[in-house]
Amino acid sequence: MSNRKVVIGGSSGFMGQHLQQKYRAEGREFITISRSGADLRWGDQQGIQQAVDGASLVIGLAGKSVNCRYTSENRAEIFRSRLDTTASLSTAIAAAKNPPALWVNSSTATIYRHAIDRPMTESRGDLGDGFSVDVAKAWEQALFADDLPRTRRVALRSTIVLGHGGVLGPIKNLAKIGLGGAQHDGWWPVSKARRAARTGHFPGAKRGAQKFSWVHIDDIGRIIDFVEEHPELEGPVNAAAPYPVDNATFMAAVRRVLGVRFGPPMPRWMLEIGAIGIRTETELILKSRWVLPGKLSAAGFEFTYPTLEPALRESFDLPAA
Numbered sequence: 029m030s031n032r033k034v035v036i037g038g039s040s041g042f043m044g045q046h047l048q049q050k051y052r053a054e055g056r057e058f059i060t061i062s063r064s065g066a067d068l069r070w071g072d073q074q075g076i077q078q079a080v081d082g083a084s085l086v087i088g089l090a091g092k093s094v095n096c097r098y099t100s101e102n103r104a105e106i107f108r109s110r111l112d113t114t115a116s117l118s119t120a121i122a123a124a125k126n127p128p129a130l131w132v133n134s135s136t137a138t139i140y141r142h143a144i145d146r147p148m149t150e151s152r153g154d155l156g157d158g159f160s161v162d163v164a165k166a167w168e169q170a171l172f173a174d175d176l177p178r179t180r181r182v183a184l185r186s187t188i189v190l191g192h193g194g195v196l197g198p199i200k201n202l203a204k205i206g207l208g209g210a211q212h213d214g215w216w217p218v219s220k221a222r223r224a225a226r227t228g229h230f231p232g233a234k235r236g237a238q239k240f241s242w243v244h245i246d247d248i249g250r251i252i253d254f255v256e257e258h259p260e261l262e263g264p265v266n267a268a269a270p271y272p273v274d275n276a277t278f279m280a281a282v283r284r285v286l287g288v289r290f291g292p293p294m295p296r297w298m299l300e301i302g303a304i305g306i307r308t309e310t311e312l313i314l315k316s317r318w319v320l321p322g323k324l325s326a327a328g329f330e331f332t333y334p335t336l337e338p339a340l341r342e343s344f345d346l347p348a349a
Contacts, residue, residue: 032084033083034047034056034057034059034084035061035079035086036048036058037061037090038062038091040066042189042194043189043248044060044062046249047249047252050249070090070113070116073120076117076120077123080120081124081127082124083128084128085131085256086121087131088131088133088171090114092106094106094163096307097307097308097309098225100225110167111166114133114170114171115170115173118174121174122175130181130256131171131181132184133171133182134183135167135171135183135185135186136163136164136185137185137186137241137267137319138156139161139164140154140185140319141154141155141157141161142238143316144232144233144318147272147318147319148318148320149322149323150265150322152322153319158226158228160315168183181262181263182255182261184252184265184267185264186243186268187267187269187317188241188317189242189244190242190333190343191244191245191342192245200286203283203286206288207294208282209291209292210276210280210294211279211293211299212236214297215231216229216231216300216310218230227309229314229315231314236279237275237276237316238274238313238316239272239274239318240272240273240317241317242268242339243268243269243331243333244331244332244333246332247267248267250332251265251267251324254324254329261323261324265324266319266320266321266322266324269334269335269336270321271334271335271336272318272320277336278336284337285340285341285346286344299313
């Protein structure tokens, strides 16, 4: 591959920072786009068009974090930040004289339904409903909206990404103070406003049985490399390690790796109060995400971190067991 230039849209987040380090170490040229602190800013459409013209790979990662309270303002920004930036990349690629061969855009495994009966793959997965699913569907629709005959497109349906930073920081801190138990779902009142906004979480798993699908950040970079090398891969691709666990098993593994012996279960009412306090939503930990990497496995991708404990140890900078 003679041209190896990469354009990273949404370069300031957890995944974007990791990919910058990866490509810098590999000596690969990359151009970053972000709201600040990048080579280009969103809104500089001419600059973005010049960047993607002649690139071999475009990666779209931009979007406001869903780790927030789902107020009307935050809901609007979650949509806008994803759809506007994806449309910007699409417009730039459509106008390019030498468009990229591949565009990998973030999506989310949250697009699938709450699943406790069977795992979801790209071919056998059922899409869910509610606000988070609406966001995921709209994001993917924006990726595939325009006619881009010379650019292969992949929607990377990522599960929870483990690594240095990200979701594991708060989980580690809670575990160390004895609050690292399984997170138990249960009844909680859902207001009319939440029903109308489609943001209410209704109980669907008992005693930490909700599935926890995950992937290590190192494997995210390797998946993008693999997709680039395998032109048969297109459309939705699940970025999920092949051995998901349930919530109780995940939290027990966190405690074991950290050497924490005690972690009582956390009931729904306690989780809801805590979520209000730290300005987040319990859906992020109570929805059962049971996702398998169907396309990647069929194509022969091998994960560096297929199982949970080694991924946690690396993420926490702990030696292998």
